[in-house]
Amino acid sequence: MAMEEYLIEQIKTSILKINPEASLPEITIEKPRQPEMGDAATNVALRLGSVLKKKPVDIAREIADGMDDPSGYIRSVEVAGPGFINFRFDHSWLFTELKDAYEKEHAYGNIELNKGKKIQVEFVSANPTGPLTVGHGRNAVLGDTVARVFEWTGADVEREYYFNNAGRQMRVLAESVRARYLEQLEMDAPFPEGGYEGAYISDIARAIREEHGDRLASSENMDVFKQAAEDEIFKDIQRTLDRMNIKMDSFFNENELYKGPIDDVMKMLNEKGLIYEQDGATWLKTTLFGKDKDTVLIKSSGEPTYRLPDIAYHINKLDRSFDLVVDIFGADHIATYPDVISAVNACGYDAKKIDVVVYQFVTIVKDGKPFKMSTRKANFVTLDELMDEAGADVTRFFFLMRAPGTHLEFDIEEAKQAGEKNPVYYLQYAHARIKSIMRKALETQSYDQQKPDFSQLNHDSEITLIKRVLEFPKVIEVTAQNKEPHRIINYLNELATAFHKFYHDCRILGEAPELAHARIGLLNVTAHTLANGLTILGISAPDRM
């Protein structure tokens, strides 16, 4: 932010005036919790206290007295508490920045943090064994939103879905479909142990019967059943993602890795002496990376464990020349991550380009009780069912509301409530309310898009709202750095609160034309900021509610 850099520059100059030899500590600017304390603050004097062997308050005093303000951005400088220096911005600076935001419109909040970077985000990655459930929701929405935030910071982003359609799960799935198929032909068909019990299996079987009649009844060949199940389920998953506003760019089949990459990885690890054979299996010396036990890469049956393709997959990603590769992982996958990183490093790749967002599991609360889900037992709430009840906006919002690292409780009944309890409406309502005022204002007075004169704005509620609006780019930056979309929600809440307060205190219709113009201009920026924030979250910003 321009102001931050400016302040740091002036503080630096002032410190050097007092003590030319001083090695400068890192100067940080932060926003005081209490607005009465000012718009920005620094703790340099406190940090310098032990270095200069002087009382922090005195150092702060000297720095404050020595401050220049060549551009006239700073309204006041105060020393407070144990040695904080508090700054208040001059309104002229606020108006200049506001004008800039006003002109950027739908691009306001775009920053260049990741400009020119190629980033891949891998998420959802559910194997095609059933519809997406509420349990997959957090992964899907989190991944898509992190991708959106990266895009907003200038990156070229690819969304990838990694899947496996070859394992035991898929075999059981095909057997389940076949059993239902035979059942529908009124033939004796034992249902496979641990088979998939969901109604969707019967639907797939019915479609097969309509297409092939009873021709498949005598064959032991599973291919048709497997293929039909996979196709149907993937189609369904894509429909669900589509409803949630999620568009994947690529689907990566784990099978690809068996046509070379896995052999290459084994060769590389072998050359580094990280591999040995024992009991007919092939082991990776993970003890060298600080683990208690070594890890099996290839079972004595000849099949690889899931770690081997994971390693090959990440090397494959890095070969695709991404600057950053992000995995969205549930807490259950976290154990494999260190092995993958170590192995990728050992193969001579830069594992620092791999980043992981780990989210804690979602506890579904239904009818006031925790709800245990299982895809096999068909005991689940699908994302589609949830969206039927609550809508896509609410669904996305609930998954994004909390920091990824905390356990999330998803109360289905609460999400369904369309009333005032639902926090997403607070944001959307603010936007709709602004749009409504604009419609009314345009009926009665001409607003010709000419530059509003923001210096008309002096009311406390106006100034507070302006300051909130100006925080937006910084929020995007922090969100992108931490990969924590809930920060945007927190911010939008504060922005909406500032707007509603403004709405309560200040009017537009009936005010003098210059003031009305300035206020409409402010509302314009506010609406754009709300809309841009909601867009990053993949949530709509309605004009009416």
Add this chain to the structure above:
RNA sequence: GCGCCCGUAGCUCAACCGGAUAGAGCAACUGCCUUCUAAGCAGUAGGUUACAGGUUCGAGUCCUGUCGGGCGUACCA
């Protein structure tokens, strides 16, 4: 047993690299619609930040230990 994550108001959760008086929503209570959307605003009440130590000018935040919850810890994916 060991490893990772979490523990903040009655409930669900915030708190930017360690900053000043720990904040929202829901639930409870009190006010505010004859003028731009009351899905709103203003206010009251609610806390030993699980517990015990440590580090320092300063700790919800960092370190150690204890207790409680989640997830791993397979030649299952």
